[in-house]
Amino acid sequence: MSKKVGITGNEAIAQAMRIANPDVCGAYPITPATDIMQRFTSFVANCEVKTEMILTESEHSAMSACIGSSVAGGRVATASAAQGIALMWEMLFIASGLRLPIVMGVANRALSAPLNIHGDHSDGMGMRDCGWIHFYSENAQEGFDNMLMAFRIAEHMDIRLPVMVGLDGFITSHSIETMEYVDDETGRAFVGEFKAVNPLLDIKNPKSYGPLILTDMYMEYRKAHDNVMAKVPGVVLEVAAEFEKISGRKYGLFESYRLDDAEIALVVMSSAAGTTKDVIDTYRAKGVKVGLLKPRLYRPFPYEQMGEALKHCKAVAVLDRADCFGGSYGPLFADVSNALYHYAQRPIMINKIYGLGGRDYMPDQAEYTINELIQIAKDGKVKSIKEYIGVRE
């Protein structure tokens, strides 16, 4: 039987890892993800899992240990955040390029400098083009569910790619929320047995990983990777449909909230989506046709499906909890704009940068954005495409 519990987002991620029972975890602690591996190592110490725990001297080594264990032929998981992900960056490409189904829980956190340990999507955005599959979770429940599904998606025979499951550092990772587990037996049956592909430990069939691929073949491997990425959304939906059968919880590539008949919409990821939904309800009660789109699968980005879901709106605001310092817009804004660009009739787009370094995202910020969208839908006038909100001027 599944049961309702009050737990933190980090515990939810750790419990999903316990159910998946990885063969190896290579890890190095970093706030706010430390707690994930701290809880998981207690499962290891108490023999609740059969995992070989490798405590490394850095995140670069942690991901390297994960890569080595994965090519050896085991189920592998880890967790990290912020500077840790920045330090593993080199190895992230190697994990995806070698097509290794490593699963990583991430408590999304701001990048230094200035040094900050709080919730922010800069770390996830820094690894967005590393060839991994990315999920972002609104709360502990989604973190747990996404983490369980991540093993199925990563290890799917048509995919074999690493998966990152993010939730907001501290806001979700350390807050206690009510959520519902999938019981161990059902969860284990859902995740299934790990099936190795070309394991190095199959010593009767020697093989080599990581060869030099030069001008004559490199593009073929990149095209093959791109082709696998294109298959991911289908597999994500297939796994979600199966997950719904055991949990009753339905997941898509993204969540649409009161979006079908919406004239204006907000696009926002992770924990801030919850606050935004409450504010939308208030505006809906006043007769304002406003909706929300919350990305779940961030890489590969479901451009086509998201474009279809938003194209009917008159104005759309994309809220980014990270900025790109390219003199341009937030990363999510750029992606959503790409999803809508090729439509002859498309919404007017604005970009709000909010909540950096864990700055609270308050209902008045959502109200401010919705009021601006109402005005844009009416007169088509945009005062500025990109604006920081919740910042002292």
Place this chain on the structure above:
Amino acid sequence: MKTWKEVNPGAVILEPGSARKFKTGSWRAMRPKWIEENCIHCLLCWVYCPDMSVKVKDGKREQFDYDFCKGCGLCALECPGKKGQKAIVMEQEGN
């Protein structure tokens, strides 16, 4: 040449010993020369060769296999020779 649809996922090489097909001797700038009369067949060159460029038959060393020798010079460095005379010396390639 393989198309993108035919390449092995993750660039894994499933054929053991396939490096034999990729001759790396052309990278060489310096060439080791074996001087047979100074050779005591200690086989230190065979031990130290990072590739498999020192050929040995019945416990005696034979001529270099230049298909894979990159001219690193480890064999020449380690060679004890005979009475102070090296059995392997490095020469400029192409001379």
